[in-house]
Amino acid sequence: MSQAAAPVPFVEAQREAALPVSGIAWLDAARRDNLDAFLAAGLPDTRVEAFKYTALRALGQRRYAAGDAAAATRAIDAAALALPGVDGPRLVFVNGVLRADLSSLDALPAGLSLQPLSQALASDAEPLRFALARAYRDAGDAFAQLNAAFAAEGVVLRVAAGAQIEVPVHLCFVGAASEGDAMWHLRQVIELGEGASLSLVEHHLGHGEHAHLGTVVTDIALGERARLQHVILQSAAEGSTLVRRTGLQLRAGAHATLHALELGGALSRHELQADVAGDGARLETRGAFVLHGRQHADTQMLVRHTARNSSSEALWRGVADGRARGVFRGAIYVAPGADGTDASLSNKNLLLSANAEIDTKPELEIHADEVKAAHGATVGQLDPRALFYLRSRGIPEAQARAMLTAAFCRAVLDDLPNEALREHLSDLVARHLPQA
């Protein structure tokens, strides 16, 4: 462009915002550095591949308060946090602020360390340097840059080598109604030692109506032969914006399974970047978004295979009703030398209304030999014969549509071992659709 672009209010607000100060030189430098990178590049437009179907023009015109000054004392209905089949240790954040009163950290099982980020930084920052000193420089990194600049709180979770943590750890991220629109950022660092296993439930939810912007950046590292069961339930407030990035790293023989259900938010985005970097490692991802009204959800998944004989299996579903828009990009990259990789990706989508839209883009890039790779994507509609069959038995149309939609998404939940949680998630899918 020949003339200087008009200032973008959202970007200008970040320029004026005060960075948190930790007193840790490398951390404060990294914050400054990532903020400068963000200010220089601004918000990505739709010419950036990763944002091709997710326009940020409206977001650019908005201004958010930095955080919520009353978050520490806001009344939260604790019952709303509960999930069936999930009754282990719990860490709760409200509008980006740790809420010890809602959390439950007593009686942690042996081998599990679960700390707020602020506390971990105060006691021993150095082990976090690798994650927190990162410089984000890619065109699609805007929210990761903001998060790296402003996140001063979050989760540090470590599982000692060999420890088997059976009871699911519940991480709750609440966006709660407050005066005006607030922006908050949280950072998670999760490490599983050699041969360790962990069951994790990441739970994003709304409390009252609001239009906050939240970002969560998570790094998960699995040591050799470690096992992770990771469930993400995203039911953020319907007016809110939530952008998450999850980085997963798998060493030799590690095995991670992710189940992600995206139901909430006006604009939600999940950037899932997995490095299957150890020989024989295996990654299974299952996920679905179910959208109505004017919701927009965007899942950007990149799986990189860089070791021998590793495998990944991705099973994703999308449902859009009303005027909703869903985006799924699933890329599999097999690096030179990553021989024996077995990677598959299936993405099926369901349009429930003529005004809904789903954009799906599977990508395969293979540079190795003896690779098995398969991918497929479809967009379709409910089977009218099945719909009539249910109605002919007396089931009202809206309920029949909800049943068929839940059934469509069922495949992504089928192998979730926690039965109570699985049934609950399936119910949430059915209930999320408007009943006429």
Added chain:
Amino acid sequence: MLIIENLHARVEGKEILKGLSLTVKPGEVHAIMGPNGAGKSTLGNVLSGREGYEVTAGSVSFYGVDLLAMEPEERAAAGVFLAFQYPVEIPGVNNTYFLRTALNAQRKARGEKELDSMAFLKRVREKLKDMQISDELLHRAVNEGFSGGEKKRNEIFQMAVLEPKLAILDETDSGLDIDALKQVAAGVNAQRSPERAVLMITHYQRLLDYIQPDFVHVLADGRIVESGDKTLALKLEAQGYAWLREEPAGAPA
């Protein structure tokens, strides 16, 4: 209970039913027979409210209410049940959950109390026992991977659980071997009662050996051209449908 008068219906712009009239009273079993293309399945689909069937003239009243103005689910709640010629497989929907949802939706629509899972399961197990069906059926997805015979038996099992006032059996005998046919027929016979009427749509006389009708009607070219008792079916069996063409057009129904 059911009065069909001068029914005309079109599918994809083509007139299939051309003035069909029929009256069914509680407790009666009627068989509708006829050659392929006569409009037999169209009749079942129009009565159950399937999309794509346009009624251009005539009326259907069910217990004095205009059936054609009702949504498919309302017809079901009013007591109309269609056993499908081709039951639909619905992966991901459990059979028990489906049946309970259907039964309770109907009860709710009728202003009756919904059944809790205990009461529902008790009812289901009784019907399974009556029909000699293994309860393994309950744990499967609706019709998924069922053989032809299993699908048809599942239709009759659903009928037993839902207890309709009028059951329309659309080619329920098609694709069944003799043992499966006997089982399905026994299931239907067990449900005959003074309150319940059955409308059997079939191409072959064979089903009528096992479910004895009170009335047999011959449907040809969109109209009922001949009605009688079960001996009419035997005549059809002996002579086929060819003799129909020799009758004068517009034979009294």
